Amino acid sequence: MSTYQVPTMAEMVGKGESPEILFWVGCAGSFDDRYKAVTQAFVKILNKVGVSFAVLGPEEACTGDPARRAGNEFLFQMQAVANIQVMNGYEVKKVVTACPHCFNTIKNEYPALGGNYEVIHHSQFLQQLINEGKVVLQGGGEFKGKKITFHDSCYLGRANNVYEAPREVIKALDVELVEMKRCRTKGLCCGAGGAQMFKEPEPGKKDINIERTEEALATGANAIAVGCPFCLTMMTDGVKNKEKENEVKVYDLAEMIAKDMGI
């Protein structure tokens, strides 16, 4: 039996190979304890399916998204230009990431700074793998017949019009997908975008993630599916705040697929 492989670009290029995709892990995927599980789940799927991939490993840096949204264009461009130099150095063509913020920034904002890649979100990539029959789901496991609601992340949905891929992935799990009142183009933000993740909210009556969690719980779903590390944190906190953490779990799409595959 072999172990899972997580090759870096440096290793691959050292061996004279060039992987098909670069898996952009992102800061949350690298450092956030909860989201590291998502990164690991996604890497296991890639291994199982036999996708030729690599990560940047220690050479990866923040895309700069929160700095740009907080107004610090210098810092954003410092991060972006350095990342682009690394990626162009490895002649990266295709990038897959599990973070909608990284996805948006690399896809839409790096071209103006000389970084041109095909960028797809892991929900789109998983959908492709399922459609191509490369990921074969057991259609059972712990999610079978359960009610799942999907929380649209703003940077995937409104920002880039990706609404159906994550839903197709969930539907492939033989579950009942229930929609919140505000979904797709009308989806309510979790409260973390625009660099809000990194500061306390401004004074108000309520925290945004509580408002959204209440809406998610109102669907009667057994689990809340997300496709974004910030949404995962905000919704998990919201469920805890409502003291529902034992009944309602918050999962990333990749985790749900990996669980179904038994890996």
Added chain:
Amino acid sequence: MSFLPQIAFLVILGVAGFILAKRIKFLKRNILLGKAETRNDQTDTRWKTMLLVAFGQQKMFKRLIPAFLHLLIYVGFIVINLEVLEFVLDGILGTHRLFAPALGSVYTVAMNIFEFLAVAVLISCVAFLWRRNVSKVPRFSKPEMKGWPSLDANLILVIEIVLMCAILTMNATDQILANRGDEHYTILGTLFFSSLIQPIFEGMSTGSLVVIERFAWWFHIAGILAFAIYVTYSKHLHIFLAFPNTWYSNLKPKGEMPNMPEVTNEVNMMLGIPSETPADPPAEIGRFGAKDVNDLTWVNVLNAYSCTECGRCTAECPANLTGKKLSPRKIMMDVRDRAEEVGKSIDAGGPGLEDGKSLLGDYITKEELNACTSCNACVEACPVNIDPLSIILQMRRYVAMEESGTPAQWNAMFQNMETSFSPWKFSPQDRFNWADSVKEEQVK
């Protein structure tokens, strides 16, 4: 036969035209206070967007009841204004119902359509007044709507109701007079809606009816001209500006923030990367980001003048929904108010932009800017493709880069990113540690 009415009409028309021309010049100059931006690409998509979103009101139909009522007023506005052509010609030539003889029964059909729309507009306006003042739809009573904005909204509805009443009164009395054999008036076929109110006038003398009919005619045409001028002072400008505003829509993905090339040059220098355009440095680097209206682009200011303060943006804004100060509608109203203030000051020979005030601080506070999650709900919600987020983000750039006025927690995030290339304080050496356990795990 007196030419007096014709002369009076020409004078009214001339004065209204003169005032309108001045107002349009004023508005155009105010919009162009914004910085240059070229948005002439993808013209096919632009025309299509304008056709669907402005002409076809595509985005209004996310909310069906107001969409239907608004559609009636919109169609009424366009169609009834065809009649204004006849009004103007009648006024100049001293004729009455100039097109009636040539069009015959078609004219009667057209008049019935106009009357139907007039009634539809009237009912819709009453329903809208109800929604604003009786059932109090929440988005119409937010703090930024206090005072003039609410009065403006109600005035528009009342003026439209009065103008529609004038049309119906004119037609009702006109036909009574025609049937009494007054040679000045032409007998048409049945005008369904105005015939319903004829009993009110039937007992009156011919002299009184002529006075009422003429008054209604003059009131309607002068009212329309006055309303056209009023619109230039009002949120109601959307009836014209929705069209250019949608044509100049942002066609890029909503998540994309425009690059700042002036920063790229400096970043490239710092990183020792040869700049692509070294021979062509920007002529003059203004401020980074936006402090005042002239730092925004002209499209941002056009957006502000196109805003009809419907508040769909604010109703969808997660920050506003949870009680934060931010309201995207207020951002748009502030930009317009500031542009108006600067414009008036310039016209009065005043200091204009140098009046010691600015959009940031005097109109929009940092607390509002800092509450935004950049979720694009406001942009998505706007029926005429206004982009409040673009303004918020440009102002954040000013706060961060010119004032270093970002919240302390953001400054800490900046510092983490500078030193360890992550918004959190982790050692960059540990970035790949997540893989250690996976690499030891057996493939199942």
